[in-house]
Amino acid sequence: MTPTPTRTQTRFLAGLSLLGLAAAAGCGSDDPGQAPAPVPTTVVAAPDPLLGTPITDSDVLTASMLGLGDLPDGFSSIPDPVRDLGLDPAPDYDSPDESSTDPAECAAVIAPVSEQVAGAATSAVVRFSGPNFSSIDEDAASYVGTGTADAFAAVQQAWTGCAEFTGTDADGVSVEYALAGREQPQIGDASASIRLTTNSEGFTLISDVVVAVVDSTVVQIVVSDQSGLEPETVTAVAEAAADRIRSATPNA
Secondary structure, three states: OOOOOOOHHHHHHHHHHOOOOOOOOOOOOOOOOOOOEOOOOOOOOOOOOOOOOOOOOHHHHHHOOOOHHHOOOOOEEOOOOOOOOOOOOOOOOOOOOOOEEEOHHHHHOOOOHHHHOOOOOEEEEEEEEOHHHOEEEEEEEEOOOOHHHHHHHHHHHOOOOOOEEEEEOOOOOEEEEEEEEOOOOOOOOEEEEEEEEEEEOOEEEEEEEEEEEEOOEEEEEEEEEOOOOOHHHHHHHHHHHHHHHHHHOOOO
């Protein structure tokens, strides 16, 4: 895993580089006229006891991830080159990977849950691209025992101390990041939300992040756009993700 926050930000940077541009993002809130809310310092706890059992079949979890019917119009799936297309893994190139994050621990911000906390019984990731560099990513990890509560807490703790941080992409281009708290109706059995804004050479990406516990699964939704999608859209997508996981969870 590269030290710079990956997934949505990396894809945005790569997309702009195809146009001969570098990516970027700046600080923001749901209302551009208001100052950003502070990063949450209180960790939302998972239910104790959890309300459902783990999903231990990887095929079941994969089938329970978001589909195109759950998303706004204009989005399309991004296939995994190895898993979905049967291609060989990307080769190593001679040019060095110059990605970095300062402080290094902020690399965990919006990393997949299963990468932040090992030991998931199953995990899955789906990614979608939309118009004007918008994207929607979902990752989910289901744990046995206390793993679910530990993972939910760890994701939130990764935000602490990362209100502002910097880094470079794989080509050494400077990137600035800012985290802000975000109001969000509860998703699933417990949830927390932030906004991550990424800035590099005059371009901006705003990522609204919702992390939720659904039964014994931790789900992370990242909805990104150059100006931020409507809060109602973020909520609708997150609720759809939670409902799909809930419908697949074995009876306790």
